[in-house]
Amino acid sequence: MYRYDEFDHAFVHQRVAQFRDQVARRMSGELSEEEFKPLRLMNGLYLQLHAYMLRVAIPYGVLSARQLRCLADISRRYDKGYGHITTRQNIQFNWIKLSDMPDLLEILAGVEMHAIQTSGNCIRNTTADHFAGAAADEIEDPRVWCEIIRQWSTLHPEFSFLPRKFKIAVSGATEDRAALRVHDIGLQLRRNEAGETGFEVMVGGGQGRSPMIAKTIRKYLPKAELLSYLESILRIYNQQGRRDNMYKARIKILVHELGAENLAKLVETEWQQIREGAIDLPETEVARIEHYFEPPPFTVSTDAGLDAARHGDSEFNTWLERNVSAHKQPGYAIATISLKPAGKPPGDISAEQMEVVADLAECYSFDELRATHQQNLVLPHVRKSDLFEVWETLKAHGLANANHGLISDIIACPGMDFCSLATARSLPVAKEISMRFADIAYQQDIGDLRLNISGCINACGHHHVGHIGILGLDKRGEESYQITLGGRSDKNAAIGEVIGPAFSADKIVDAVETVMRTYLDQRLSGEAFIDAYTRMGREPFKERLYANN
Amino acid sequence: MKFEIISANRLSDGRVVYLTRDGDWSESIIDAHSVHSTEERGAVLAQAERSADDGIIVSPYLVSMVDDGGTLAPLRFRERIRLFGPGTHRSATKNLSSQTGR
Numbered sequence: 001m002y003r004y005d006e007f008d009h010a011f012v013h014q015r016v017a018q019f020r021d022q023v024a025r026r027m028s029g030e031l032s033e034e035e036f037k038p039l040r041l042m043n044g045l046y047l048q049l050h051a052y053m054l055r056v057a058i059p060y061g062v063l064s065a066r067q068l069r070c071l072a073d074i075s076r077r078y079d080k081g082y083g084h085i086t087t088r089q090n091i092q093f094n095w096i097k098l099s100d101m102p103d104l105l106e107i108l109a110g111v112e113m114h115a116i117q118t119s120g121n122c123i124r125n126t127t128a129d130h131f132a133g134a135a136a137d138e139i140e141d142p143r144v145w146c147e148i149i150r151q152w153s154t155l156h157p158e159f160s161f162l163p164r165k166f167k168i169a170v171s172g173a174t175e176d177r178a179a180l181r182v183h184d185i186g187l188q189l190r191r192n193e194a195g196e197t198g199f200e201v202m203v204g205g206g207q208g209r210s211p212m213i214a215k216t217i218r219k220y221l222p223k224a225e226l227l228s229y230l231e232s233i234l235r236i237y238n239q240q241g242r243r244d245n246m247y248k249a250r251i252k253i254l255v256h257e258l259g260a261e262n263l264a265k266l267v268e269t270e271w272q273q274i275r276e277g278a279i280d281l282p283e284t285e286v287a288r289i290e291h292y293f294e295p296p297p298f299t300v301s302t303d304a305g306l307d308a309a310r311h312g313d314s315e316f317n318t319w320l321e322r323n324v325s326a327h328k329q330p331g332y333a334i335a336t337i338s339l340k341p342a343g344k345p346p347g348d349i350s351a352e353q354m355e356v357v358a359d360l361a362e363c364y365s366f367d368e369l370r371a372t373h374q375q376n377l378v379l380p381h382v383r384k385s386d387l388f389e390v391w392e393t394l395k396a397h398g399l400a401n402a403n404h405g406l407i408s409d410i411i412a413c414p415g416m417d418f419c420s421l422a423t424a425r426s427l428p429v430a431k432e433i434s435m436r437f438a439d440i441a442y443q444q445d446i447g448d449l450r451l452n453i454s455g456c457i458n459a460c461g462h463h464h465v466g467h468i469g470i471l472g473l474d475k476r477g478e479e480s481y482q483i484t485l486g487g488r489s490d491k492n493a494a495i496g497e498v499i500g501p502a503f504s505a506d507k508i509v510d511a512v513e514t515v516m517r518t519y520l521d522q523r524l525s526g527e528a529f530i531d532a533y534t535r536m537g538r539e540p541f542k543e544r545l546y547a548n549n
Numbered sequence: 550m551k552f553e554i555i556s557a558n559r560l561s562d563g564r565v566v567y568l569t570r571d572g573d574w575s576e577s578i579i580d581a582h583s584v585h586s587t588e589e590r591g592a593v594l595a596q597a598e599r600s601a602d603d604g605i606i607v608s609p610y611l612v613s614m615v616d617d618g619g620t621l622a623p624l625r626f627r628e629r630i631r632l633f634g635p636g637t638h639r640s641a642t643k644n645l646s647s648q649t650g651r
Contacts, residue, residue, distance in 0.1 A: 027560070027561065047607060097563070098562065425630075
């Protein structure tokens with residue numbers, strides 16, 4: 001993992017001191033809410049329905065045991081004993097007091113954490129493949145470049161007040177687990193014909209009220225020139241992005257209005273002027289950062305323990321099949337810890353569970369953890385022979401849900417239960433769906449499926465790219481839920497199609513079950529839901545859903 | 550019967566509060582001052598804005614209420630969630646009996 005250098009330490013502590021002073025001035029009345037609001041947002045503090053919400057940055061989703069223990073401590077001391085993993089690999093606390101914030105940030109700084117770049121119209125915390133550094137299908141570890149982007153973007157004077165927020169995601173694997181194509185910039189590490197690695201640069205993806213899939217504006221960018229190229233894109237966006245209408249201010253609108261080819265030309269022209277400058281890092285600095293992400297000291301390991309366990313416990317076998325993924329190192333595996341138990345809010349984790357996971361990371365995963373945009377946690381480097389012990393511990397603490405990638409592995413925003421922007425609740429819908437489909441055998445029969453729920457058109461719950469998407473709306477004071485089908489965020493990314501009129505709150509779970517029944521009745525042997533939908537189109541689903549209307 | 554009350558979030562901790570009859574702010578809706586006329590509305594909102602200026606609360610606004618057969622409740626669903634707390638987090642949910650205006 002990356003460790004702060006002197007600059008990082010000084011900067012974060014300086015920010016804490018600044019915010020301590022700003023909070024004091026706000027509490028004394030010296031600063032009005034209008035003056036204070038942008039300052040608190042720069043430090044990840046939102047005012048929601050019931051209280052202040054603090055969003056803590058987890059850079060590219062990477063955490064250590066010490067950091068997770070600190071988050072557990074914060075949740076006990078300053079919140080209600082739990083945290084919520086977000087759809088951008090961060091963690092949120094929902095019950096923070098403004099008066100506690102300076103001390104809280106000081107504690108976070110002590111474990112090299114902060115809440116900067118989690119809000120506001122800046123380059124937000126960069127996200128990454130949550131299996132980075134571990135996945136068997138990885139070409140190269142993207143975390144090195146995520147860290148380089150972090151250092152470049154934090155406090156960037158030119159890009160601190162962009163037309164709108166700006167999100168960058170990076171992947172180094174062949175499978176897209178980072179939803180690259182629905183980010184402002186998606187960076188995919190690829191090899192060229194000479195065997196060198198560089199980036200495919202995709203621009204203008206996003207969700208919200210105008211969902212769009214990113215366009216590739218450069219098929220291969222040498223890694224060494226990443227920062228100057230990013231700087232060129234951001235500069236064009238900063239100059240030409242719309243500031244007159246916040247709903248048209250994201251770069252996806254600029255790409256749509258200019259066309260990807262024209263944007264690429266503008267970026268190229270800008271890049272030619274700055275690419276030989278001082279922005280790109282010297283090789284020695286890249287090598288210094290790479291050093292932090294060297295593989296952990298793996299040992300030669302066999303699969304013997306895993307094989308013995310596999311035959312001994314069917315519950316464990318189910319967890320192995322769903323929650324354990326292939327590792328690049330023989331004898332090791334990646335374990336996904338599902339935070340989606342039936343009947344509970346997706347992504348919530350208690351302080352006690354955080355401590356259990358931290359212990360597991362320390363004992364079994366070289367002190368490394370990942371937070372996923374699918375609102376789960378990951379132990380990235382577990383010896384296969386240790387998996388049974390890890391699973392037993394997880395099971396004892398309600399963390400061994402074998403539903404990764406199944407219908408109950410729901411992505412959901414906090415919705416109107418917490419969020420001041422929401423138009424409907426999302427968590428109760430997620431809860432009811434997870435209970436309706438709680439039977440793991442039923443879920444397994446349905447197979448791979450992504451069901452995503454958003455409580456408003458801002459789409460924090462990624463409903464546009466769910467195989468089944470649910471959007472909560474306010475229809476004349478009543479909650480209603482629109483279904484979209486066929487969305488996906490992988491390398492074949494697509495925006496889901498609205499299937500028809502919205503359903504009332506008491507009908508939406510039945511509607512999801514109808515979609516499932518339609519699929520189960522008409523699928524071909526071994527055909528996943530998304531493939532069946534692609535083959536069948538929306539009509540069979542629409543017919544069944546609205547048969548009585 | 551319809552009427553309005555004033556709600557806001559408390560500056561120090563962000564908690565939901567209601568303007569009371571004596572000009573204070575309470576976490577209990579039972580203490581809320583009921584506004585029944587447009588003339589009164591302006592005066593009470595001005596009073597609430599002074600509390601915002603004094604750094605007690607943030608962003609006060611009017612909440613439409615209904616008296617449904619003796620039970621007082623906010624008209625809008627959003628305000629009911631603010632009143633009762635998030636339904637999915639029982640430990641965070643407020644005591645309903647102490648919050649309904651029966």
